[in-house]
Amino acid sequence: MSIFQSSLRKPLIEGKKSYQEITSQILDPLVNKPIKLWYFAITLSGGAMLFGLLMMGWTIWQGIGTWGENRTVGWAFEISTFVWWIGIGHAGTFISAILLLFRQRWRNSINRSAEAMTLFAVICAALFPFIHLGRPLLTFFIFPYPNTRLLWVNFNSPLVWDVFAIATYFTISLVFWYVGLIPDIATLRDKLRKGLKKTVYNFLSFSWKGSARDWHRHEVTSIMLAAIATPLVLSVHSIVSMDFADSILPGWHTTIFPPYFVAGAIYSGFAMVLTLLIIARKLMNLEDFITVEHVESMNKILIATGSIVALAYITETFMSWYSGIEYEQYMLQNRMTGPYAWAYWIMIICNVGSAQLLWIKKLRRSLLFTFFISIVINIGMWFERFVIIVTSLHRDFLPSSWTMYKPTIVEYGLLIGTLGIFFTAFLLFIRVFPVISISEEKSILKTENALQVAKEIHHG
Amino acid sequence: MDNKDYISVYFDDEDPMLQALRRLKENNLTIIDVLTPFPVHGIDKLLSVKRTRIPVGGFIFGALGGILAFWFMTWVFTVSYPLIIGGKPFFALPSFVPITFEMTVLFAGLSMAAGMFLRSKLKPDIRFKPADERITDNMFVIVIGSNANTTRESIRTVLSGISIIEIR
Amino acid sequence: MKKYRKDILSEQVRPKDDLSPEPAYEFDPLPELIKDSATGLHSSRRDFLKLCGYSFALAALSSCRSKISKAIPYVIAPNEITPGDALYYSSSYVNGSDYCSIIVKTRDGRPIKIEGNPRSSMTRGGTNARVQASVLDLYDMERFKEPISNGVPVSWDEADGEITARLKKISYDHGSIVLLTPTVYSPSTEAVITDFIEKFPGTAWVRYDAVSYSAMLEANLISFGRQVIPRFHFDKADVIVSSGADFLGTWLSPVEFTKQFSSRRDPEGSMNYLIQYEAGLSVTGCTADKRIQIRPSQEYALLLNIYREVVKLTEGRESNAPSSPADVRDIAVKLTSSPGRSLVISGSNVKDIQLLVNEINRYLGNIGTTIDFSRYMRTHEAIDSGMADLVSRMNAGDVDALIFWNVNPAYTWYDRDAFTKGLKKVGIAISLSGSPDETSSLVQYICPDNHYLESWNDAEPEKDLFSLMQPVISPLFNTRQMADTLLKWSGSAISYYDFIRSYWAVNMLPRQKEYSDPVAFFDHSLQEGVFETVDKNVRPAALLTRPVSHVFDPSLLKTGDDREALFEVVLYEPVAIGEGRQANNPWLHELPDPVTRICWDNYASISGLQAKENSLTEGDLIDIGGLTFPVHIQPGQAYGTLSIALGYGRKVCGMAGNGVGSDAWPFLTMDNGNVSYTRTLGRIGKTGSGYLFAQTQGHHSMEGRALIRETGLNEFKVNPSAGNELHEHYTRHAKSLYKEREYPHHHWGMVIDLSKCTGCGACVIACQAENNVPVVGKEEVQRVHEMHWIRIDRYYSGDDMDPEVGFQPVLCQHCENAPCENVCPVGATNHSGEGLNQMIYNRCFGTRYCNNNCPYKVRRFNWFNYTGAGTLRGNLRDKAGMTGDLRRMVLNPDVTVRSQGVIEKCSFCIQRIQAAKLKAKTEKRALYPGEIRTACSQSCPANAIIFGDLNDKESEMNRLIRSGRNYNLLEELFTKPSVNYLTRIRNRT
Amino acid sequence: MFDPYLAKSLRYILSVILLTGNSLPLLPSDLQEADTVFSRKEFSAEELVRGERLFYGLAYPAEMTVDCEKCHNTKWSDSLNWNPDALEISVKYLNKSGADLQAVLLRPKGKKMAEVHNNFQLTNEDVVLIKAYMDRFVDVGIKKQKPVVTNLLLLIISFVVFSISLTDLIIKRIFRNSRFNLMLLTVSSVVMIWILAAGAIAFGRARDYSPDQPVKFSHYVHAGQNKTDCNYCHYSARSAKSAGIPAGNICLNCHFLVRSGTRSGVTEISKVTGAYDNNEPVKWVRIYRLPDFVFFSHAQHVTAGEIACESCHGDVKTMDRLYQVPDLSMGWCIKCHDTRKVNLTNTYYKTYFSGIYNDFTAGRTDSVMAAVTGGRDCGNCHY
Known part of the structure; x- marks a missing residue:
């Protein structure tokens, strides 16, 4: 790639750096003691996590009756949160896999943390199918293992597909993440003096030595994993959406759900990545690596996916009306004007309105605004799931069974608790592993430095 | 030091390293390995590294996983314990698609990762000692097989004009 | 813990020729149970019961094995009890004025279910919610457990000694003893009371019914010279005008009336016309073809107008009447156009209103046709003034001893302060109530009565219709039947059981010719449960036939x-x-x-x-x-x-x-x-x-959805599928992607006639009793966590202020293309080869996905540990005390008690299907028609629910399904339910 | 080899030296007399049965004797029993004289054994008969030998091996070649998974469960020797859900007269008659137990299904101690339903399975399995 062909592109690494500088700038925060803000953050998230675990225990002991769910609304907060987390878990692999295939070099500074975020989000999500069971101690029933009852599972059920999809997604994401991490762990290993820490990293580095042949296999494997992870990403949320699309409930039984859910997932995932990166670059002094250029690129993706989501809303509305089915029509009317209309309009404002603001370049490049909007989008996306699940369920076919749903403290506790788990895990992660892929940064350093030079020349 | 059977040449940038590599090849010197902190493009060709067959393995295992999953579900629903579910036929083909796909991906992904680890002999080992701790930072090292004719001096001659940090 | 010994004296339904004396035997399944509870160890699920046959009880022993379960046989096995098999005894439900002829199902000595007795010409196999629920009262731990004297438990001998001494003294001193009971319509008990009065001269017997029909009785005395309530024949009436009488819900004898009424709600046969005038919406008002709101103060004017119009139409003369709150001309025309085939009733307890009603019926020629004085009702005979007199006598210090039985005036009497004040002036107050109530808490002596399932008795709910009650379990507590108590106090040496037998030998035996042996006759009657005869020797007293001329009371015309x-x-x-x-x-x-x-x-x-x-x-x-x-x-x-x-x-x-x-x-x-x-x-x-x-229902409109399909009778006559056009539309357009499954062997199904359903709720309780449905308590119902497997949806349509009402029982529809089955990840719900949607509790782990995907919302989730059947401890939520050891005895051992966290739902009473199939297999025969009935179907007093095999094309059920009225709920979803509904036909003519 | 007499004498001397005061040493005259008894080789069937009764502690009143089987298993037991089982003992004493056995039985040396083998009142003849009975085990063997113990040990060993090889693989201390490590890892993990899975499958199952009963009741004597029909005592099996544990009065039908057993004496029978007289039930320990959510009907299987009792309960006629033959797992039920033919001539099946019945009469099918007529429907057993 010639320097001058892409002179309009802004460099992705600020300040002309040497390889050594990259290594030390990324690794120094790991080697040094954390700043006070980090302690504050982990105390907060750890507290939230403990509260959540307490509520989980209470649920398992006392039963699902501790939640606000009832005869008619069999799923509510927990599945909303589950789908929300799964959605957030999409950005990581999307960034690593799809953007890798498309050779989007700006992904190099964000893919590591995005992938980690994926893993943590999937862990948070995977908790819900477990705790929302009436008899969580029998979770093993879901696995098709040979048993003396001669029973298997029902492969017709989207919940079984979910188990396979999420397990596969988690496994492949973990492998992909770790494969990418190995050379960086090696760097970290070599950076450290003797001690337990070095031993541990040595162990984790899988005796990586940086041989050209290893690099070759590493690259091929990464690309191939990316190639298979791409349809995987799309499939996971498609399958999660089938939990709803496969049912007969108006508002759930919708064929546009798979693409709609995938777009929504990437939308919320990118928003969450933005939230985290804007925090991480401050906590870890990574301003040179995570630049406004990165933020802007991601904001562009937010515009794209946000517009797809908006289109999906419009389609949903149109199809409800056009179907001529009274249950469908009523469902949408109820969403917009019924007792949960407030949730619907929060969803519309947060998801449709906010992303469209990013057409404005100034806002798109403002870190503060992006941080704010990323949180708004995640709130909106949570409400999207809430709207889909609760407003569809609470007034379905037989008006005699219509009812209202009101969450309890336990359910709020579970949401807070998973947020706590997520942020605790992320805060620990940034202390333990390089948050930016060192080797990949180095591989693009030459180009970026040249861009920097070109920029300086350009600006005189 | 002298009785080592290889010589390491250190560079602090990939460009001189590639230049050196080309020159060493021209002189028909045995290049054992090249160690770099990141994948340097073009190096494969110079070292004539064969394209790895990991993707082929991934394909085979992926297909195997898919077939296994599909066969298993079919067997369960038609032979092992057929259940009447929602008025559907026992062989509910569309229902088998998602899991077949997922298992294909899982088998392919895991087999490729395993292939990489096995082929590169990557394994956890706390007694591992890297050749040089700077390699993962900023050093590029060409390891040349040494013999009576190939000494550090001879290599220094061959690589004259290229910025070398060190020859060991 | 007290040891409860049970000496069963009951008699099973046995072959007629078996005349051997009943074996006296004893057994006690209870002690094991009590022991278990003492160790805090409930047996896991179907509960301690599973066993009793041989009374396995879990012993709290632990050894190298996790749990040792004991198998404890009888010492002497009772002849007729086969462990694990049910026995059925005919009996009678008598609770105050509530009466029903019943069959009691017992398992291993425990009554667990009440069914209607089809041999009774009165209740004809029907029951209502109260009858169904009465079995639970037996297992009420809070019933009186022994005689109590001034708050201290005493023995029966002590109590008897003290009380008889007091009574004898009062009697000797010419003091007054008063026996206060509700209407007693047991001939033997009446005889016992007569004996008692003879023994203690000066005893007055006052009858008091909390819900009184005394105005009707008094009015009938004036109008017809008979102070009785006649038997009403709703089945013979083409036009029924009811003014505030909820005869399908509570009025007089609702089970009997529902049976009669529903027999005339068949649009293909002859359909009656019901007009209901009332203030609050009642069950009858909901079912009525026309309902008109009136205030109670307007009732008199209304009836007066009807009277005037009827007189005008029948006699052609004018009579004065004030302006009417409702236009009654049409209704008068209807009434007079079917002379002798109409019925006017009023639920009022005002004598003048009842007089007016009597006159209307007289002019309509209904006396002797739809109103039958020859077989009058005996369940309501109390006159309010009697009770009022008693209260004033009490306050005057004129009552020395007061014996209560089954009345609770301290709660129900209009002037309860006067009553309680008067009670303090009574020398000795004795309560014979079986369970604590407001009145018994004020008395000196409590001599508790048995529960009716522990008692021998007879009853004459209607003149010449006799019915026997027999114990199906020996008394759980140290209680004694009221009649036995009175016999004892009268100094009689025989037990009430012997008394009844001798009474029947003397009084009933001559009324029939079939049996000459009193024992055989009694056994036969006991087996039948009822004995109906007309006493040819007693001619019914002649009725006054001349219209009563009386002054209409203007003060009742509060029409201003x-x-x-x-x-x-x-x-x-x-x-x-x-x-x-x-x-x-x-x-x-x-x-x-x-x-x-x-x-x-x-x-x-x-x-x-x-x-x-x-x-x-x-x-x-x-x-x-x-x-x-x-x-x-x-x-x-x-x-x-x-x-x-x-x-x-x-x-x-x-x-x-x-x-x-x-x-x-x-x-x-x-x-x-x-x-x-x-x-x-x-x-x-x-x-x-x-x-x-x-x-339990938060939304009351059908939102324009075709859930309850209805039409008028005239439209129906023209087109049998009127109002049900959608059915044809949906059936024609139904296409399946897959080949449809066939269920060639059995295919269980149900049809529910919405024209007949009155919404009374008998099916709900019957289902609850049959299927161990837990009670969750008020708070949980508020949180929409109720568990009933069958619910009756009630929708209002039309005007908000004056709606039409529709009832629709909804239970699991057993869809062939069941949406719930597809989504269960573990296959805990799937279809049986007999077309049943099965729910396997032990496989269920509680995702609730099936419930979300059920369009009928009939699946119920165990949100908490309601039953104590789960594996986790310390999380029981049992607000109503249903998991107490005694209450658990009502559980049906053939149905799993569900644990926390599993879904449950209607199973079409699969335990009954299985039992009937097994019986057929062992007897190597096909099933009899109608052999299998679900609990809801069996209990329904309106015959609105019919269960059967859809493959049996000859059955009544399939005939109805083939009719134009048949449709499925939400059939547009193509779930293909096995439950069918028949359109509601309103008689709008 | 040793002269047997010398050995015996040495043993005698040794025992005199070592004995505690608890039991008296045998006098030489006893020995002499015993010798003739102990040298017997041939036993009648009657005597063998007597030996068996002695072994199970059935020959004498309970307070006078001990059930050998309590400590010395005759069959596989799932309890941790460190005592030698009957087979081990019989092998040990096969070629020894009854006197040796007697010495151990009546004058044990170990402290623990002395506590247990205390105050036995066995005649020489009894000891010989016990030995004669026990010799049988050498041929018959024991069904399974304490698999739990071996399994547990195996599990622990494989876990240790697994941990060591994993640690070694990571830290590389012992084995040069990591392939060897990998092999060890694979083998040990397979063994562990196998044992854990087997344990998990057997969890809650009770195959071979044979608890001590309050009365030493022998089905062998009743159903085998006396040929009592199963339905005589378990009369409701044909007509009801449960087969029924016979009530006291049914026992008394015979034991009203039969007050002592030929081999068991009066003790056990008097327990039954005594309980009856005191109006107390005998509290048997239940062996066959299904979970509460399984509805099993004996009538369905015995009468409608025409299945013999032995199909599920095993050859009860030969069981002195009753034990659970099948594991009562759902798989066991289903496998039987899959292979059990339905009697299609039953009018019920003729009527409702007419299609199948027609095929059957036309010879298109030769048999129909219970699984086809609903034997695999969940709701047939779970409701």
Whole structure:
């Protein structure tokens, strides 16, 4: 790639750096003691996590009756949160896999943390199918293992597909993440003096030595994993959406759900990545690596996916009306004007309105605004799931069974608790592993430095 | 030091390293390995590294996983314990698609990762000692097989004009 | 823990030729049970029971094995009990004026289910919710367990000694003893009481019914010379005019009347026409073809107008009547056009109104046709003035001894303060009540009666219709039957059982010719449960045939427009709780009111218009006449009226019933010698808001969806599928992607006739009893966690202020293309080869996905540990005490008790299907037609639910399914339910 | 080899030296007399049965004797029993004289054994008969030998091996070649998974469960020797859900007269008659137990299904101690339903399975399995 062909592109690494500088700038925060803000953050998230675990225990002991769910609304907060987390878990692999295939070099500074975020989000999500069971101690029933009852599972059920999809997604994401991490762990290993820490990293580095042949296999494997992870990403949320699309409930039984859910997932995932990166670059002094250029690129993706989501809303509305089915029509009317209309309009404002603001370049490049909007989008996306699940369920076919749903403290506790788990895990992660892929940064350093030079020349 | 059977040449940038590599090849010197902190493009060709067959393995295992999953579900629903579910036929083909796909991906992904680890002999080992701790930072090292004719001096001659940090 | 010994003296239904004396044997499944509870170890699920046959009880032993289970056989096996097999005994349900001929199902010595006895010409196999629930009262731990003297438990000998000494002294001193009972219609008990009175001269016997029909009795005396309530024949009436009489719900004999009424709701046969005038919306009002709202004060004017019109049409002469609150000309034409085939009734307890009704019926020629004085009812014979006299005598210090049995005037008497004050002046007060109540808490002696399932008795609910009651379990506590107590006090040496036998030998035997041996005759009658005969020797007294000329009371014509200022409070007997006798019965409390769908509560129903005027909303608390009630806005409530249910607000009855709802009895007044159930009161004042009802249905409109399909009779006559056009449309367009499955062997199905269903709720309780459905309590119902497997949806349509009402029982539809089955990840719900949607509790791990995907929302999730059947400990939520050791004895051992966290739902009573199939297999035969009946179907007094095999093309069920009225609920979803509905036909002619 | 007499004498001397005061040493005259008894080789069937009764502690009143089987298993037991089982003992004493056995039985040396083998009142003849009975085990063997113990040990060993090889693989201390490590890892993990899975499958199952009963009741004596029909005592099996544990009065039908057993004496029978007289039930320990959510009907299987009792309960006629033959797992039920033919001539099946019946009469099918007529429907057993 010639320097001058892409002179309009802004460099992705600020300040002309040497390889050594990259290594030390990324690794120094790991080697040094954390700043006070980090302690504050982990105390907060750890507290939230403990509260959540307490509520989980209470649920398992006392039963699902501790939640606000009832005869008619069999799923509510927990599945909303589950789908929300799964959605957030999409950005990581999307960034690593799809953007890798498309050779989007700006992904190099964000893919590591995005992938980690994926893993943590999937862990948070995977908790819900477990705790929302009436008899969580029998979770093993879901696995098709040979048993003396001669029973298997029902492969017709989207919940079984979910188990396979999420397990596969988690496994492949973990492998992909770790494969990418190995050379960086090696760097970290070599950076450290003797001690337990070095031993541990040595162990984790899988005796990586940086041989050209290893690099070759590493690259091929990464690309191939990316190639298979791409349809995987799309499939996971498609399958999660089938939990709803496969049912007969108006508002759930919708064929546009798979693409709609995938777009929504990437939308919320990118928003969450933005939230985290804007925090991480401050906590870890990574301003040179995570630049406004990165933020802007991601904001562009937010515009794209946000517009797809908006289109999906419009389609949903149109199809409800056009179907001529009274249950469908009523469902949408109820969403917009019924007792949960407030949730619907929060969803519309947060998801449709906010992303469209990013057409404005100034806002798109403002870190503060992006941080704010990323949180708004995640709130909106949570409400999207809430709207889909609760407003569809609470007034379905037989008006005699219509009812209202009101969450309890336990359910709020579970949401807070998973947020706590997520942020605790992320805060620990940034202390333990390089948050930016060192080797990949180095591989693009030459180009970026040249861009920097070109920029300086350009600006005189 | 002298009785080592290889010589390491250190560079602090990939460009001189590639230049050196080309020159060493021209002189028909045995290049054992090249160690770099990141994948340097073009190096494969110079070292004539064969394209790895990991993707082929991934394909085979992926297909195997898919077939296994599909066969298993079919067997369960038609032979092992057929259940009447929602008025559907026992062989509910569309229902088998998602899991077949997922298992294909899982088998392919895991087999490729395993292939990489096995082929590169990557394994956890706390007694591992890297050749040089700077390699993962900023050093590029060409390891040349040494013999009576190939000494550090001879290599220094061959690589004259290229910025070398060190020859060991 | 006390050891309860049970000496069963009961007799099984046995072959006629078996005349051997009943074996005396004993067994006690209880002690093991009690021991278990002492160690805190409940057996896991189907409960301690599974066993009793051989009484396995879990022993709290632990060894190298996890649990040792013991198998404890009888010492001497009773001849007729086969472990694990059910036995059926015919008996009678008698609770005050409530009567039903029943068959009791017992398992291993425990009665667990009540069914109707089809051999009774009165109840004809029907039951209602109260009858179904009565078996639970047996297992009430809070019943009196032994005689009590001044709060101290004593032995029967002590109690008998002290009491007889006192009574003898009073009798000797020419003091007065009063025996206060409800209407007693047991001939043998009457004889016992007569003996008692002979033994203690000066004893007065006062009868008192809390819900009184004394005005009717008095009016009949004036009109016809007979102080009796005639037998009504709703099945013979083409036109029925009811003024405030909820005869399908509570009035007089609702099971009998529902049977009769529903037999005339067949649009293909002859269909009757029912017009209901009432203030609050009742079950009858919901079913009526035409319902007109009137206030109680308008009733007299209304009936007077009908009278005038009827007289004009029949006699051609004019009579004076004030202006009518409703146009009655049409109805008078209808009435007179079918002379002798109409019926006018009134639920009022005002003598003049009943007189008027009598005259109308006389002019219509109904006496002797639809109103039968030759076989009058004996269940309501009490005259209010008798009780009023007693209270004044008590206050005058004129009563030395007062013996109560089965009455609770301290709760139900209109002037309860006067009663309690008077009671203090009574020398000795003795209660023979079986369970604690407000009155028994005020007396010196309590000599507890048995539960009816522990008692021998006979009954004559209608003249010459006799019925026997037999114990199906020996008394659980140290109690003694009331008649036995009286016999004992009279100094008689024989037991009441022997007394009945000899009474029957003397009095009943001559009435028939088939048997000459009294023992054989008695055994035969016992087996049948009923004995019907006409005593040829006694000619019915002649009726007065001349119309009574009487002065119409102008004070009753309160037609002036005082609606601005005053509210008329209408007090009514709720369908489930009645007058409050069974107030400690959690099943009945949790049965939603058929109309309001509210359970565990009573409330003041108010019309929507008036609520708006008084700026009241649902759940506001109002002060009315010094009492506080939550407001329920009731469509169809007459403007200016408040309907409030009696029977709630019990203070002394037990943990399930204490303090449920509010006490409305103080509203009662005495009016012209009869207790008045209506009262005019001043303005209402709002005192609070936000009261949350435990209401099981939150939305009351069908939202234009074709759920209950209905049409008029005329339209139906023209087109049998009128109102059901959609069915054809959907059937024609139904296409399946897959080849449809066939169920060639059996294919169980059901048809529900919406024209017949009155919404009474008998099926709900029958299902609850049969299938061990847990009770969750008020709080849980408020959180929409109720568990009933069958519910009766009630929809209002039309005008908000004057709606038409439809009932629709909804249970699992057993869809062939069941949406729930597809989504269960573990296959815990799937289809059987017999077309049943099976729910496997032990496989279920509780994702609730099936429930989300069920369009009928009939699946129920065990949100908490309601039953104590789970594996986790310390999380039991049992507000109603249903998991107590005694209460658990009502559980059906053939149905799994579900644990926390699993879904449950209607199984089509698969345990009955399995049992019947097995019986057929072992007898190597095909099933008999109608051999299998689900609990709901069997209990229904209206025959609205029919169960059967869809493959049996000859059956009545399939004939109905083939009719044009048949449709499936939400058939557009193509779930292909096995439950079919028949369109509701309203007689709008 | 040793002269047997010398050995015996040495043993005698040794025992005199070592004995505690608890039991008296045998006098030489006893020995002499015993010798003739102990040298017997041939036993009648009657005597063998007597030996068996002695072994199970059935020959004498309970307070006088001990059930050998309590400590010395005759069959596989799932309890941790460190005592030698009957087979081990019989092998040990096969070629030894009854006197040796007697010495151990009546004058044990170990402290623990002395506590247990205390105050036995066995005649020489009894000892010989016990030995004669026990010799049988050498041929018959024991069904399974304490698999739990071996399994547990195996599990622990494989876990240790697994941990060591994993640690070694990571830290590389012992084995040069990591392939060897990998092999060890694979083998040990397979063993562990196998044992854990087997344990998990057997969890809650009770195959071979044979608890001590309050009365030493022998089905062998009743159903085998006396040929009592199963349905005589378990009369409701044909008509009801449960087969029924016979009530006291049914026992008394015979034991009203039969007050002592030929081999068991009066003790056990008097327990039954005594309980009856005191109006107390005998509290048997239940062996066959299904979970509460399984509805099993004996009538369905015995009468409608025409299945013999032995199909599920095993050869009860030969069981002195009753034990659970099948594991009562759902798989066991289903496998039987899959292979059990339905009697299609039953009018019920003729009527409702007419299609199949027609095929059957036309010879298109030769048999129909219970699984086809609903034997695999969940709701047939779970409701």
